[in-house]
Amino acid sequence: MGILRYFIALWASKTVFKLLRLLKRNATMYPGYVALKICPDYLARTKKSPNVLCVTGTNGKTTTTNMVADILAQSGMRVVSNRYGSNINTGVATALTHSVNIFGKPKVDALVLEVDEKFSRLIMPFIKPDYLIVTNLFRDSLKRNAHPEYIFSILDTYVPKETKLVLNADCLQSSQLLKENKKVYFGIDKLDSDVTECVNIINDFSICPVCDEKLKFNYLRYHHIGNAYCPKCDFKSYDADYRLTNIDYENKTITVLHHGKEDVYPMVNRALYNIYNELAAISLMSEFGADLDKVKEYMHKISVTQTRYNESKAGKTEIVRTLAKGQNSVSCSRTLDFVGHEKGERTVFIMLDDLLERKDSSEFEGWIFDVDFEFLNTPEIKQIVLAGPRCYDYKVRCLMAGIPEERILCELDELKAVELMDKDIEKLYLLHDTTTFDLACELEEKMKVAFSKAYKGGEQV
Ligand SMILES: [Zn+2]
Structure with a gap:
């Protein structure tokens, strides 16, 4: 049967x-x-x-x-x-x-x-x-x-x-x-950017699971990712069988020791x-x-799937569209860390509302207080555009991160935000949630038209 x-x-x-x-x-x-x-x-x-x-x-x-x-x-x-x-x-x-x-x-x-x-x-x-x-x-x-x-x-x-x-x-x-x-284990050797004390809001693993002593880090990359040991007992991170020993950003290669x-x-x-x-x-x-x-x-x-990461050009502006998973404070912090440490003057456009949940207006917004918005507090980021019905929640969070109010543009309607934002920029990072992917693609197309129009014949008009 x-x-x-x-x-x-x-x-x-x-x-x-x-x-x-x-x-x-x-x-x-x-x-x-x-x-x-x-x-x-x-x-x-x-x-x-x-x-x-x-x-x-x-x-x-x-x-x-x-x-x-x-x-x-x-x-x-x-x-x-x-x-x-x-x-x-x-x-x-x-x-x-x-x-x-x-x-x-x-x-x-x-x-x-x-x-x-x-x-x-x-x-x-x-x-x-x-x-x-x-x-x-x-x-x-x-x-x-x-x-x-x-x-x-x-x-x-x-x-x-x-x-x-x-x-x-x-x-x-x-x-x-x-x-x-x-x-088997994989891991990345100590990097120049590593620290020994956590700079993130979240560290989900800071106590020794054997003796409850506070762990020490040989190096800490972000959150609880790093190499730790317990000063009181013999608990420590595992050794990697596949060790990434070098990252060459210029030649775009990585070296793996096994x-x-x-x-x-x-x-x-x-x-x-x-x-x-x-x-x-x-x-x-x-x-x-x-x-x-x-x-x-x-x-x-191989390339990272276009629903996760995409680069395109509009006039003189390079647009990087990338996923920053909503309600997932670590994923979002990783993306903000990446965007915050990029080089050059730039704009960050954030639209992380959960489209499925916002229908019922029941989205839990507490997670944004676990996210490291502090990474965006750099003078190289000229404008932060916060778009969507929850934009004022994000504004409060940005202000708490010490970001000057004059750098923040808040707009309830995502499409209208494209019209209002500054167009004279070299680089734009468009951060979206999994549920706002289609909307992000629509915005990207609108940006391409608006930015190209604002930059005709090599000059800003
Ligand atoms: Zn211990």
């Missing part, structure tokens, strides 16, 4: 996918939803591809998953990934539907899945990954994820013991996961959090047994 129910679920799932495609609808979640409704143990029953590679963690999941899937696809493997879809159980079920034929036989060589850390409970025990990258564990949306220790306990409980882990040695939280599993051998890879993106993502992908590929010379070649062709 169970097997019949499974096949009905599989066929229904495939049919729903085809129908949605015909209707030109997004078909990433609903086919899986139908499958799970008909057959609740669909994830367990579906026969898996020979290789199942997963990525989870608070930040960097999508970028890392896409890199891994792209590398494997470029190497000629047949790959199914949930790259454009949902990373919860329904999205994973949809990916499984694609990975088998109508008889339930696997038709691809590898499944590369982004898995939501909180939903791991409903996914990991059933898909049993061969490899799992945990990018990091941070404080995330309070409403959805409670606190990082809670997410830690989910992963620690539900990831199978057979799964080989690729962990971030510099993340004190996630590096402590699953003590019994086989694992087993005494150094390899130089093209740098996919210059933001440090994306360098971590690339290092995680390289470590996994090496463990997976991929030809690393080929991986270097493939890295040349």
